[in-house]
Amino acid sequence: MTAEKTLSIMSLQACEKAIQQQITLDPCAVKDDDVQLHVGWGADGDFLLGSEISMASVASNNPSIRFHFHLFSNDTPRIDQQKMVELAEQYGLKVTLYTLDNDYFAQLPTNRLWSSAIYYRFIMAEIVAQTAATMLYLDADVVCQGDISALLDLDLDNHVVAAVPERDATWWAHQAEVLGCKALAQGYFNSGVMLLNLEAWRSEATYEHILRLAADPQQQAKLSFYDQDLLNLALVDKKIFLNSVYNTQYSLNYELNEAKRKKFTSSSIFMHFIGPTKPWHLWGQYPSAQAFQLAKAHSPWKGEPLQLxxxxxxxxxxxxxxxxxxxxxxxxxxxxxxxxxxxxxxx
Structure with missing residues (x-):
């Protein structure tokens, strides 16, 4: 597929057409002016329960913040809207569900771990930017276990994103070489938790920049971490770094290795459960996943079975x-x- 055809398929005009349905659940009649923070998730079927518990964890740990949650999925018929209403009533928030046409992302690379849902954050930022100035994006496998009010006062200035660095300077240099972008040696971020300046996102034409990168066959061949690589390339000089407590990565597969298991720390605001084993899996039930288990137990999804x-x-x-x-x-x-x-x- 040519770059021109890819850009045509994923053009800004087509962006809104990719939203097949949009439903807002607002049992508490939350006024737009009262919303203090917009938070977005993108998930397909295998990650929907993770997204729902992630929502519950954010709300339960931050009862003083008035939220508008946004969930983008190609699998919204599987979402129990009544449970979403219960969550909204419990914490006085608003939820908007977006049904996506998955064919919109069909030309972008995926693998057995990462479906096309990893690209939902691109269209999410573009859509939410029409009505909000700032948005917190969270992966479905991110669980909140602390106060995030400091993010409300964070000055992004003209930067597009605030995120936590991925690994260390050695890794940054590796990614800079692999992706052919020397500036990445100064910093490469993890895209699982991002505070986005949506006004700068639009003024910098970030979405169009990402589309151009994704449409370049030579650039696409260099991608290892797909959406994350694209975001780092597009925002190489438009980012600031957050403290690692906002994105503490831990794989539940570390539990199989005593040395790696010692990497676990509970003193974080956001726990990011990377890797193939997730806390909503039957086999992923460890003390290290307690934040997920507690959030689920006190949410409308408390009776939802773990995934086989x-x-x-x-x-x-x-x-x-x-x-x-x-x-x-x-x-x-x-x-x-x-x-x-x-x-x-x-x-």
């Missing part, structure tokens, strides 16, 4: 974690199902 493995890849981690948790019989049951799927060549 759905792919061969997930069956593999499921049996390993259950055996590690000394749920031996259950673990070996999933091990044999994993072997069967492998033999039948199921994904």
């Amino acid at each position: 493995p759905r792919s061969t890849y997930q069956y593999r981690y499921c049996y390993k974690h259950l055996i590690h948790q000394k749920q031996t019989l259950k673990g070996y049951g999933y091990f044999f199902r994993y072997l069967l799927r492998k033999l039948l060549s199921r994904r």
Whole structure:
């Protein structure tokens, strides 16, 4: 596909057409002028429960902030709107649900870990920017466990994004070389938690810049972290860094390795559960995921069952974690199902 055709498909005019339906749930009649912070999530089916509990965690830990939550998904029919209404009533907030046409993102790269939902944050910023000046974006696997009021007073000045650095200077230099952008050696951020200056996002034509990068076949071939790489390239000189407490990354797969398990810290505002095992998975139930478990237990989704493995890849981690948790019989049951799927060549 040519760059011109990609840009045509994902043009700004097509941006709004990608929204098939938009529903606002506002049982408390929240006035737009009273909203102190807009917060956005993007998720498909496998991550919807994560998004919902992420919402509940933000609201429960910040009862003094008046929120407008935005959830973008291609799978909104699976969302229980009554539970969303209950959340809105519980915390006096507003929720808008956006149903997306997934074909809009079909030409962008994905893999078994990252579906096209990773690109929802691009269109989200563009849409929310029409009515808001600032938005906090959170990945579905980010759980809040503290006060975020300091973000309300953060001066972004002319910068487009405030985010937490990814790893260290060695990693930045590596990404600078891989992506062919020397300036990235001065800083590369993780896109799981971003405070976005939407006015600067639009004035800097960030969306168009990202589309041009995504449409370049040579640039696309260099991408390893897809949406995150694109954001870092587009915002290389338009970012400021946040303290790591706003995006403390931890993989629940570290629980299988004693040395890595020691990396866990509970003294963060946002816990970001990276990696293939998520806290809403049956096999991801550890003390390190307590923030998720507590938020779920006090949310309208408290009775929602944990997600069972759905792919061969997930069956593999499921049996390993259950055996590690000394749920031996259950673990070996999933091990044999994993072997069967492998033999039948199921994904």
